[in-house]
Amino acid sequence: MTWVILTGRPGDLDQVATPHKIITTRDYLAHPSLFRGQRPKVINLSNSYAYQSRGYYASLLASSRGHKIIPSVETLIDLSARKLYENSLPELEQALNRCRRDVGGTFPSSVSIFFGIGPSRAWDRFARLLFDWFRAPALEVAIEDGEWATIRKIGFLPLARMKADEKARFLSNLETYTSRQWRDTRTRTPARYSFATLIDPQEALPPSSVNSLKYWSRIAGKMGVEVEPITRKDLPRLANYDALFIRETTSISNHTYRFARRAQQEGMPVIDDPMSMIRCTNKVYLNELMTTHRVPVPPTMMISGPADLQAAADTLGFPIVLKIPDGAFSRGVKKAANMEELKRLAATWLEDSDLLIAQKFLPTEFDWRIGVLGGEPLFSVQYLMAKKHWQIVNHERRGKPDEGGFRSFTIKETPPEVIDIAVRAARCIGNGLYGVDLKETSEGVYVIEVNDNPNLDHGCEDAGEKDAVWVKLTQWFIDRLDRQAR
Structure with missing residues (x-):
């Protein structure tokens, strides 16, 4: 990945101070073909971001060239007048005052924040939030201290106004901001x-x-x-x-x-x-969505209060599965063997949720998990039930949760009906990556849930389709980025 640093004048930043390419805003604006075919990350360190200045136009035109730049032109406008950023002040001042004890009890009249990093760790909470609001390389915040510290002004801090110690900290923070961690130096293909x-x-x-x-x-x-x-x-x-x-x-x-x-x-x-x-995180919604699109799901009833329990028991029978709307990894899913257990469990969960889901218990030795990416099947695996348990993960075991084993399959080895129903279910959600859990029974195939961030581990989910799983995942992102570039 290419990092490019823009400065107002050639001497504003010594080339030996950073490994990244440094050019002036004048050169950047004058040569629109620079970095053609690349998507550089640009850091605009102009001395002025005033409207229609070179610094302003650099941020404005970067987006038209497909370059990522900070600060963006939106940030330049937001910080051009207090009335444009005053809606951020309550949250920022709250974070600032929470830092008081760590800072030492009193605040300086101003503090400089570089790439969301303050002069010490005591400022971390405030610095990160400030950068969350306004992604700019260097900001100066004027503070009015008192029983409750307030922010008088937020403005850009150009290189020309930085003191020697500030500039040294800025360069250190720049290195931190642009550092990478998993780069494979053996890879010969240049990173796009x-x-x-x-x-x-x-x-x-x-x-x-x-x-x-x-x-x-x-x-x-x-x-x-x-x-x-x-x-x-x-x-x-x-x-x-x-x-x-x-x-x-x-x-x-x-x-x-x-x-x-x-x-x-x-x-x-x-x-x-x-x-x-x-x-995906709400099972109430998922059940309604699947039913509307005629995707088979287990017989299900909504529980909104104790009065619904008897009807659920009469319709679904025991044992009965009770679910909270937003559980994950088998959490928030319990089995009730009789009415007493059902009432006790429902009473506890209804304290936190107005709706619960009751489903017919469908015992199987495994759950199918079909990965679907972009509306097409990606991987196929069977998750086996945890030992002496009816779910694939047993959270009731003391210590670490107990997981069952797995069996991986190719897409061609998987029953076509399982693939078809899984793909139909995923397409109801969107065009991303989903893990569709299904039960295959003598009565048919049923969707249990659709997961928005399914497990994807080497040696398990990819064991059937091998590296094609990771290649397709990577290509999904590349296709969208290439379309944006065009």
């Missing part, structure tokens, strides 16, 4: 695109292991793509990348949804996209 992969190194049951993602990065590298890991702290620099692949368990109530929304706002191809998250 860079994909961010959102991970949580501490997650007990991640959708993909770090080793699997490294395996993908080697395949993607041969296709001209860099795959880089990011964590929840990296939202401010998400725009550095061309695409986003979320490999944490998703939820619309945590940072994964915010990452998906930001990627969508930046025009980046993203898996999982926000709408898929909304649709």
